[in-house]
Amino acid sequence: MICPSCNQETEEGKFCTKCGAPLNQQEESGTENISEENSTDAPNHAEVSQQESATAAETNPEPNTETPQQVNPALEKVKTGLSQYWNYFITRVKNPNVAFKDNEQHLTNSIVTAIILALTATLFFYGLLNSLFQDAAGLFSSDESLGDHVPFFSTTLKGILIFIILFFAGLLANFIMLNLAKHPATFAQQFTRYTGTLVPFAGLFVVLAFLSLLGIVKIDVFEMGSQVFRPEEAGFPWGISFITILFIIIMYVNPIIHMLYALIQEKAKQSFYFTIISLVITFAVITLMNNLFISEILMDILESMY
Secondary structure (H helix, E strand, O other): OEOOOOOOEOOOOOEOOOOOOEOOHHHHHHHHHHHHHHHHHHHHHHHHHHHHHHHHHHHOOOOOOOOOOOOOHHHHHHHHHHHHHHHHHHHHHHOHHHHHHOOHHHHHHHHHHHHHHHHHHHHHHHHHHHHHHHHHHHHHOOOHHHHHOOOHHHHHHHHHHHHHHHHHHHHHHHHHHHHHOOOOOOHHHHHHHHHHOOHHHHHHHHHHHHHHHOOOOOOOHHHHHHHHHOOOOOOOOHHHHHHHHHHHHHHHHHHHHHHHHHHHHOOOOOHHHHHHHHHHHHHHHHHHHHHHHHHHHHHHHHHOOO
8 A cells, every 4th residue: 555645655554664654544534525425415315305205295195184073954954044033033023114024035934933923822821721720720629630630732732723813814804905905915925024023922922921831920810700700899900901902912903004004105095994994804704713613612622621
C-alpha cells in the first residue's frame, strides 16, 4: 500500500514503515465520506417514504369504522306529521281567523281536529257520567262494585256518533245554502274552514276530558238532586250553564259566523236570509236526528249502567 504522507510503498499496518506516519487517515476519510453520503441521502429516503405513504393512503383509504345511524322512514314521517299538526293547532288557537283562508291542503289536519273534538267531548261526558254514577252508587248502594259499572267502549262509540252529528249539522246546512247561493267553495274547503275555527274548542275539550277522567271536574250529586227536587233552594247551576253555552256556540253560533263570512266575501245578495235559513236547517237536522236515534242511544247508555 502507499503511505499518504511520504508516498512510499509500505506494508499494511497502522504506521508507515518508511516515515512512521499513521496509515488509518485514508480509511477514516473514506468512512467519513461514506457516512456523509448516507446522511445526505437519508432525508431524501424519508421524503420518498412519506410521499409513498400519502399516495397509498389516498389510493387505499382506511375503511370507516363508524356506521351511519339508521333512520326509520315511518318514524320520521310520524314526527313530521305531528310537528305540522302542532303548528296548525297553535296557529288557530292564537288566531282562529286564519281558518277562514284554509283550503284542501289542510284537509288532513281538519280531519284530525274533527276526530279529536268528537273523541274528547265524549270522554269529557263519560268522565262526568262515571263520577256521578260512582257517587250515587256509594250513597244509595252498599255494593261498591256498582261504582265501576259504566261501560267504556260502548258508551264512547255511541257518544262519538252523537257529537259528530251535533257538531257538524251546521256544516251540512251551510253547504246546502251556499250551493243555493252559488258560492264557489267546495265541500272540502268549507270543511277545512269550518273545522279550523273549532280548534280552540278541541283544545278546551282535551283539558276538560282530562280533568273529568281524573274526577277533578264532576257533577255533585247533592247539587243535582237540589236542582231536580228543590230548585227554589238550589244555587245557580254554573257548570251546566257553561256546558250549555259551549254547545250552543259550537252547534249554532259557529255555523252562522261561517255562513255570513263566506257570503260577505263573495258579496252575495240576501246574505242575511241565507244565514237565517241555514240556522233553521241546522236546528231541524239536530231535532230530526235526536228524534230518530240520539235519544235512543242516550237511553241505551243510561240503561247499560244498571
